[in-house]
Amino acid sequence: MRTRVADRDGALAWIFLMPSVVYILALVGVPFVLAVGLAFSDVTSGDPSFDFVGVDNFRSIFDDPVFWQSLGNTFLFTAISMLLIVVLGKIVANILVADFRGKWVVRFLVLLPWTTPATLGAVAWLWLLDSIYSPIDWVLRQLGFLAEAGNGSNMYWLGEPALAMASVIAVHVWRLTPLAAVIMMAGLVAIPKDMDEAARMDGAGYWRRMFEVTIPMTMPVIAVSALFGAIFTFTDMAVVDVLTNGGPNNATQVLTSWAFFRGIDGGDVGQGAAIALFLFPLLLAAAIAILRAVRRLEVR
Amino acid sequence: MLHGVGALGLGAALAACASEEDPGPGGPTGSVGAPAETFAEPTRKISGELKILLWSHFVPSHDTWFDKFCADWGGKTGVKVTVDHIDQAQITTRLAAEISAGQGHDLVQFIACLSSFEEGVLDLKDVTDEAVKRHGPQLELCRKSSLNPKTGKFYAYSPGWVPDPGNYRKTLWSGVGLPNGPSTWDELLTGGTEIMKSKNIQMGLGMSQEIDSNMVLRALMWSFGSSIQDASEKVVINSDQTVAAVEYMAKLFKQTMTNEVFSWNAASNNQGLVAGKLSYAVNSISAYRTAQGTAPEVADDIHFVSALRGTQGALAAQHVMYNWVVPKHAKNADAAKEFLLHYTTNYAAATYASKLYDFCAWDKLTPNLNAWLASDPFGSKPSDKLKLLADGTKWSTNIGHPGPASPAEGEVFSTFIIPNMFAKAARGELTAKQAVTEAEGLITPIFAKWRARGLVGG
Structure with a gap:
């Protein structure tokens, strides 16, 4: 009897995979290869003709103190964001799997920041953190934490380097926590109920069950959400672009935003590409390490 | 290469929607009417x-x-x-x-x-x-x-x-004996200080990573006889005149402004002016046109002055x-x-x-x-x-003055080196001299790079 395509697992798998493969090749693979080429070229925004310049672009960016400042900011931004995203994601996931009335409404509200386009959310935060009209400042003023008028009546969230970085991190965490929560929620609901019940029968309290049953069982998904969080944070510039433009004094400048300012606004596409690609080897190594760790945890 | 290009595009659109205010409604009210258009056959x-x-x-x-x-x-x-x-x-x-x-x-x-x-x-x-x-x-x-x-x-x-004139609140400046607004940077300092002390209303000159800060700080430099490049496109920013301009701005900041000016985007001085929160700002007439529609009493109080005179002249950048x-x-x-x-x-x-x-x-x-x-x-x-x-051309000049606009000037503009130079001194992170030297260190390679491509002289 002739088998139809629908009956051939191998063919069917490729058919289903093909849209993703084409998408990734066209929108990630090709631009990536292009970016690698650009990083070793003298291409500018006005002259796309390719001339090989070796590592000149990398040499130039290494001589630029703003590049090193951006690199430091990127690590700080990513490390703190990732930590907060994982911790808050776990807490939110625990809340979301609990049984209570209105659970679906809470789930919907929690997911909203993730489903809202990044820039729309950032624009809303831009107003919340505004130097004149900030509602956050208004609340602080009403509570007596800020002066009624004059000096000390505003926080200037985006005007102080430390507060600006904290604001950028906070908005990023606000955006990505729902994603981490959903990933972890999937891990939590997959834990066999009898394990938890057995631990209860053995007299384990909430915290003991949390640290000795739940977290170890969900460690692979926690690692995956950390990986997502790290990559999304490393490669994001929308929040910085909308909130601070990298300021004040480049205090929130990250590699992606600096690549954009140098490469597109400044016209030096080669240097922009070199800046954008600088962390690629590191990110690749981190991603491989995390995925291997996840695999080991799953095998165990 | 850049994650979320689509989102970024939208972000740019939204951010730029806020980059300036839409002037409010209001049609012609008389005077000389709309000009007739002419058509000539193409050559x-x-x-x-x-x-x-x-x-x-x-x-x-x-x-x-x-x-x-x-x-x-x-x-x-x-x-x-x-x-x-x-x-x-x-x-x-x-x-x-x-x-x-x-x-x-x-x-x-x-x-x-x-x-x-x-x-x-x-x-x-x-x-x-x-x-x-x-x-x-x-x-x-x-x-x-x-x-x-x-x-x-x-x-x-x-x-x-x-053009990019000074926008000032007449009632505030009348209160300090300058009903026609400041005409020099010195008057801006003395009058602005008094307004800040008596009314707690601050000055609106940004030192942030955005376009208006770039413009007004260049105007200050030119009026103090300083510039990024000379007429032949050589980098000359590291001069006593630039140091003097930076020192002046640090003083102006301490006496008339708050840290708010480090957080601004291109719309901020417009918003502050329309909200009645600024005594003086440098901007086109767009903020004023906005106020005409949304806050007529503020609009009536907003008046204009030409480029402020410094130690070496009076120049403003084109807006x-x-x-x-x-x-x-x-x-x-x-x-x-x-x-x-x-x-x-x-x-x-x-x-x-x-x-x-x-x-x-x-x-x-x-x-x-x-x-x-x-x-x-x-x-x-x-x-x-x-x-x-009407005589805006007399006190306006191009980005790059006294030389031409160039890709190097453009990259210096886009990477916000000038606002950051002023901001670092104003915040006390560097002395004026150190801030200028640091800026020179960032600017020189940019000029060298574009010069090597044959697009910049000097």
Whole structure:
């Protein structure tokens, strides 16, 4: 009897995979290869003709103190964001799997920041953190934490380097926590109920069950959400672009935003590409390490 | 390479929506009315399609006029004209993409110099020469913002610009004995300090990573005899004059401002002025036009002054510099050039449609401008408050002064080196001298890089 395509697992798998493969090749693979080429070229925004310049672009960016400042900011931004995203994601996931009335409404509200386009959310935060009209400042003023008028009546969230970085991190965490929560929620609901019940029968309290049953069982998904969080944070510039433009004094400048300012606004596409690609080897190594760790945890 | 390009595009659009305020409603209220448009047969045979890309004007009535203007010209010449308005923040990204792809619009307009695109666009010397032949000498600041003296190429055609006067609150400055506003940087310091002390209303000069900070801080430098480059495009920023300008700004900040000015975006001084929270700001008339619609009592209190005098003169940067470019990939360059000449001839209509926002590079093409400024057809109270803009060309200059605008100046502008130099000294992170030296260290390699490409002199 002739088998139809629908009956051939191998063919069917490729058919289903093909849209993703084409998408990734066209929108990630090709631009990536292009970016690698650009990083070793003298291409500018006005002259796309390719001339090989070796590592000149990398040499130039290494001589630029703003590049090193951006690199430091990127690590700080990513490390703190990732930590907060994982911790808050776990807490939110625990809340979301609990049984209570209105659970679906809470789930919907929690997911909203993730489903809202990044820039729309950032624009809303831009107003919340505004130097004149900030509602956050208004609340602080009403509570007596800020002066009624004059000096000390505003926080200037985006005007102080430390507060600006904290604001950028906070908005990023606000955006990505729902994603981490959903990933972890999937891990939590997959834990066999009898394990938890057995631990209860053995007299384990909430915290003991949390640290000795739940977290170890969900460690692979926690690692995956950390990986997502790290990559999304490393490669994001929308929040910085909308909130601070990298300021004040480049205090929130990250590699992606600096690549954009140098490469597109400044016209030096080669240097922009070199800046954008600088962390690629590191990110690749981190991603491989995390995925291997996840695999080991799953095998165990 | 850049994750979330789509999101970024939207972000740029949204951020740029906020980059300036839309002037409020209000039609002409008398004075000299809208100018009649003229049409002259093109000097060469043109046909086909002309695709134009330009910004969404801060004054929406301009775009309504422009679209009809293009359609009328297309109807008379037989050219099918397509006009795409996008947010100004996206124009350079879009143009870079189109040049890289080798296809796209035939004619692109931007509100600042497009010098970094020189190698990807046609030389518009023929258009500029023809316009000069028809209308006389072009305004120097527009010429210096479209011609690269090193290569001799007109990388752009610049038929217009927008002045950047000081906007001050008359009631506040009357209270400190300066009813006509400050005329010098010294008066700005003394008057601003007194207003801050007595009324707790701050000065509105940004030191942030945005366009208005870039503009006003250059104005301060020029007025103190300092500049990034000299006329021959050598980097000369590390001078006593620059140090003096930075020291002045640090003092002005301490006495008249709060840390708010480090957080600003391009819309912030507009918002602060309209909200009545600033005693003085440097901006085009767009914030004022906004206030006319949304806060008339504030608008009535906003008056204007020309560039403030410093130790070495009184100069301001242009607020907007119109650059039109024809990319090398353009399929209908002839039609693009003919359109530019027709548009220039009718620039008075553009000025009127923009509610006196756009100024022409040829004074004689807007013969009623002085009358409009002396009696604003768009409802100013008093009606002559825009009068000082009539001699705006005397106190305005191009980015790059005393040299030309160039890709190096453009990159210095885009990477916010000047606002950060001032901010570091104002915050006390560096001394004025250290801040200037650090800025020089960032600027010199940029000039060297573009000089090596043959696009910058010196």
